[in-house]
Amino acid sequence: MVDVAGVVDDMTTAERGVTAVVVVAIVVLLLGLFSGRLAPTYFLFLVGLAGMYALLSLGLNSQWGFGGLINFSVAAFFGIGAYGAALVTASNSPVSDGFSPVYGLAVALGLATVLALFIGLPTLRLRADYLAIASLGLAEVVRRVILNERHLTNGSLGVRGVPGFFADWPVLSTFPEAMPGLRIDVPLGATVELGAPFYRMLLNVLLVTVFAAGSYLLLSRVHRSPWGRALRTIRSDEDLARALGKNTFRFKLQAFVLGSLVMARRQRLQPRGAVRRGRHRRGPGGPAVRPGVAGRYSRVGERGPRKRRLRRAIPGVRRLPNENPRGHGRRRRPSGAGWSAHRRVDAAPPGGDPAAAAGTHLVERRRRGAGTARYRRP
Amino acid sequence: MAVLGLLADGLVFSSIIVLGSIGLSLVYGIADFANFAHGDTMTVGAYAALVTFGGLSGVGGSSLLGLPAVFFVALAAGFVVAALVAVVTEKLVYQPLDIGAIGLLITSIGVAFIYRGLVQIVFTAESTRYDVRSIRPIEALVPYGVRVTSHDVAIVITSVVLVGSLHALLQYTDLGRKMRAMADNPELARISGIRTDRIRLVTWTVGGGLAGVGGTFLGLFNRLSPRMGFNLLLLVFAAVILGGIGSVYGAMLGGLLIGVVHESMPLLSGLGGLLPLVPDTLGIPVGIEYAEAVAFVIMVAVLLVRPTGIAGEGT
Numbered sequence: 206m207v208d209v210a211g212v213v214d215d216m217t218t219a220e221r222g223v224t225a226v227v228v229v230a231i232v233v234l235l236l237g238l239f240s241g242r243l244a245p246t247y248f249l250f251l252v253g254l255a256g257m258y259a260l261l262s263l264g265l266n267s268q269w270g271f272g273g274l275i276n277f278s279v280a281a282f283f284g285i286g287a288y289g290a291a292l293v294t295a296s297n298s299p300v301s302d303g304f305s306p307v308y309g310l311a312v313a314l315g316l317a318t319v320l321a322l323f324i325g326l327p328t329l330r331l332r333a334d335y336l337a338i339a340s341l342g343l344a345e346v347v348r349r350v351i352l353n354e355r356h357l358t359n360g361s362l363g364v365r366g367v368p369g370f371f372a373d374w375p376v377l378s379t380f381p382e383a384m385p386g387l388r389i390d391v392p393l394g395a396t397v398e399l400g401a402p403f404y405r406m407l408l409n410v411l412l413v414t415v416f417a418a419g420s421y422l423l424l425s426r427v428h429r430s431p432w433g434r435a436l437r438t439i440r441s442d443e444d445l446a447r448a449l450g451k452n453t454f455r456f457k458l459q460a461f462v463l464g465s466l467v468m469a470r471r472q473r474l475q476p477r478g479a480v481r482r483g484r485h486r487r488g489p490g491g492p493a494v495r496p497g498v499a500g501r502y503s504r505v506g507e508r509g510p511r512k513r514r515l516r517r518a519i520p521g522v523r524r525l526p527n528e529n530p531r532g533h534g535r536r537r538r539p540s541g542a543g544w545s546a547h548r549r550v551d552a553a554p555p556g557g558d559p560a561a562a563a564g565t566h567l568v569e570r571r572r573r574g575a576g577t578a579r580y581r582r583p
Numbered sequence: 584m585a586v587l588g589l590l591a592d593g594l595v596f597s598s599i600i601v602l603g604s605i606g607l608s609l610v611y612g613i614a615d616f617a618n619f620a621h622g623d624t625m626t627v628g629a630y631a632a633l634v635t636f637g638g639l640s641g642v643g644g645s646s647l648l649g650l651p652a653v654f655f656v657a658l659a660a661g662f663v664v665a666a667l668v669a670v671v672t673e674k675l676v677y678q679p680l681d682i683g684a685i686g687l688l689i690t691s692i693g694v695a696f697i698y699r700g701l702v703q704i705v706f707t708a709e710s711t712r713y714d715v716r717s718i719r720p721i722e723a724l725v726p727y728g729v730r731v732t733s734h735d736v737a738i739v740i741t742s743v744v745l746v747g748s749l750h751a752l753l754q755y756t757d758l759g760r761k762m763r764a765m766a767d768n769p770e771l772a773r774i775s776g777i778r779t780d781r782i783r784l785v786t787w788t789v790g791g792g793l794a795g796v797g798g799t800f801l802g803l804f805n806r807l808s809p810r811m812g813f814n815l816l817l818l819v820f821a822a823v824i825l826g827g828i829g830s831v832y833g834a835m836l837g838g839l840l841i842g843v844v845h846e847s848m849p850l851l852s853g854l855g856g857l858l859p860l861v862p863d864t865l866g867i868p869v870g871i872e873y874a875e876a877v878a879f880v881i882m883v884a885v886l887l888v889r890p891t892g893i894a895g896e897g898t
Contacts, residue, residue: 275685327883327887328883328886328887330887331886331887331890332890333684333685334616334617334684334685334688335824335886335890337617337685337688338617338817338820338824338882338886339882339883339886341817342817342820342821342879342880342882342883343879343883345817345875345876345879346873346876346879346880349872349873349875349876350876352872353872353873
């Protein structure tokens with residue numbers, strides 16, 4: 206029996222909020238299902254969709270959370286995964302067709318690796334907000350290429366006729382048709398019928414769940430590994446990591462590729478079997494980014510990072526007397542917030558002289574150097 | 584001469600980008616975050632102008648450069664509404680938040696979605712246009728290969744006037760001096776007695792207003808659609824970064840360059856014939872559909888090679 210109270214106690218306020226929202230959403234969905242207002246097939250579709258977003262969030266988390274890399278090209282990886290798989294397997298693909306979806310998965314992952322290197326190599330050296338803009342720009346380039354290279358991708362028409370993932374598997378390929386149709390009287394009223402579409406969707410959901418769970422386990426393992434430790438050090442203080450002899454760029458690049466792979470795994474997702482450019486057009490910073498944020502970026506399966514506890518333990522760290530509330534002393538490392546706060550505590554104790562605090566700010570600003578260019582004096 | 588024509592088109596497009604990039608750069612300098620809602624502020628301005636123009640259509644009046652006089656009233660409405668929206672957003676959303684530059688950046692994406700959603704609810708997702716008669720290019724310039732309409736001339740002239748006024752504001756008025764001081768170093772400005780809150784609001788007003796005018800012109804140049812601003816936003820970012828973040832004059836220069844590059848893509852394939860000292864066959868085979876992609880690549884290159892931009896201070 207899980208100690209519910211203990212788990213809740215261990216959560217931060219934000220985590221509690223997110224958990225509460227998730228629980229409410231699940232309850233509402235189940236109520237809809239049992240009262241017959243939500244068709245089971247559609248219910249499964251929603252669950253599958255949630256699983257896909259979970260995959261995207263896991264991918265973004267391994268970039269942003271582990272490495273502090275803000276990647277705004279999530280949609281590009283999503284797209285390249287979908288296209289990579291679809292172009293290999295679909296019946297109206299301009300490039301090739303008829304390959305097994307398993308090869309599609311391999312091709313999608315390969316393409317995502319190449320794309321991650323293409324985007325990551327030039328941009329990962331950039332500061333956080335520049336990285337966001339630059340990766341967004343390069344993602345847009347990817348979208349343009351997919352849109353305009355019609356001989357490769359069918360352009361805006363999209364790729365249709367993507368077979369199901371299990372199309373040539375021994376038992377699973379005929380599973381949906383083979384299963385008997387069921388009529389079930391649900392507890393709260395209506396009667397639902399479960400036919401082939403339901404089982405097809407069930408298979409898809411299972412697949413997504415397996416992928417999501419696999420990614421989660423892999424990533425939490427990675428997070429605890431020496432590699433993950435090095436990455437966390439880089440995130441909180443890149444200079445320190447460099448001083449310890451780590452090649453920070455290389456680690457970042459690896460994290461980037463890893464995260465991109467997880468995102469691209471989302472490819473087997475198009476529930477209707479068609480990959481349309483428009484589907485991932487929702488674009489940068491769209492839904493894909495938000496789950497990662499809401500889930501309080503930083504960890505897979507590790508609760509209450511020491512850093513934050515520490516920060517809560519020191520009174521007055523959250524906001525110093527003259528610390529600019531708008532974040533003008535722009536933090537160099539966005540996610541190392543706790544760290545920079547500590548540093549500032551050293552420089553200006555809470556309740557200290559505001560002018561002194563401002564003074565340290567000036568030093569900080571000057572040290573930050575690049576990117577603080579302002580208006581030129583006449 | 585195709586070159587002249589393309590340069591002229593580039594100049595017109597640049598004027599729009601410059602109007603957008605100045606506001607973005609101002610806000611980046613003072614509020615210190617990349618405002619992704621800026622593109623949609625342009626959209627808001629454009630639709631505000633559309634409503635005003637539609638409401639005033641009965642009013643007659645002389646026409647100026649092929650545009651009825653009321654259009655300039657609509658333009659002013661675009662400025663005012665966009666500025667108002669920007670200021671209200673700053674007051675309601677950005678100011679109370681204490682989440683650092685990246686948090687604000689992501690917030691601004693959400694704000695952009697809200698703007699766009701509201702515009703879409705009211706005006707639907709269909710594109711539309713101002714009820715202005717489309718006109719033929721100016722005859723006198725056609726022999727030179729320049730095909731610009733008097734609407735385009737109006738865009739350029741208005742932009743130049745606005746940019747000139749901003750220059751005067753920044754350089755010769757007390758307010759402008761305070762704005763520059765504030766952008767340079769907010770803490771120092773505050774300590775020396777400048778009311779930084781007020782200056783920040785003025786900055787948002789100017790930035791949002793210019794974006795509104797830019798959006799209105801973008802609607803005149805192409806058509807209006809709820810995505811118009813967001814589609815332009817990355818180009819505007821490219822201009823701001825090329826010019827140097829926070830630098831108004833850099834943003835002007837960057838906007839000019841990005842606009843011209845964007846419009847002169849057809850030249851790339853025949854580059855050899857234009858440049859001296861290189862073989863005539865030299866060319867970069869990049870189609871015009873990749874115009875924006877080229878701008879983004881320039882942006883990334885600038886970020887890598889010279890993050891302070893062409894007009895920014897060296898480190």
